[in-house]
Amino acid sequence: MSKIAIIGGTGLTSLTNLEIVNRELVHTDFGEPSGPMTHGLLAGHEIIFLARHGYGHTIPPHKINYRANIAALKDAGVEKIIAVNAVGGITEKMVPEALVLPDQIIDYTWSRINTFFEEGLTQVVHIDFTNPYCEELRQQIIKAAEVAGIPLIRPATYAATQGPRLETTAEVKRLESDGCDLVGMTGMPEASLARELDLCYASICVVANMAAGKGPAEITMEEIDKNLQKGMADVRTLLEKVIALL
């Protein structure tokens, strides 16, 4: 079985069903990752867990060292990454607590370091990103969700915004007219960096709130936390099933 990592986002700073073996502090050529690599057993299989925002959830989306996180996992011999991302729901089916498996991304982020290929090159590198997520891993997640009886909405287009603020109503209208179903702040450049290092990467999104202007009221952190708690319970079950089936 190939070595698997899980990158947990808001609402998933630890995996309660992970039997921890050890925590390893690492350094990469691109700096420090968000926190230690947590090596452990999930469903009896060795995995690595990394908390994207740090274990105390203190690193905001635009300050995450995405390159160090992906490089650290590559250095650890990881071949597949399942990312978990909290999102706002834009289109009809994307209701709070729902789990969604996106198949496309539009990147609206700016000024983030978004490539490994910028210095000391012998040749300019352009990766193919037609299909930003690893289809093999997506299919494995779909199968696991079916076996576990967990509804998983797909396909969907993920809008990656800069944050850390949430969007305006007009911005969400624009994202919707661009064809986006979900909006989150951490999907990029994580996905393209993983592709640059040839890692098979897919994302399970949890809808934390209706995106700005889509719900009846303003978005509160209490609402986000409450919905994520419920959605992440399903994510933990789904991750265990995916790992068991891989």
Ligand code: HPA
């Ligand atoms: N917008 C952007 N990122 C998010 C949201 C949102 O509404 N909810 C959770 N992460």
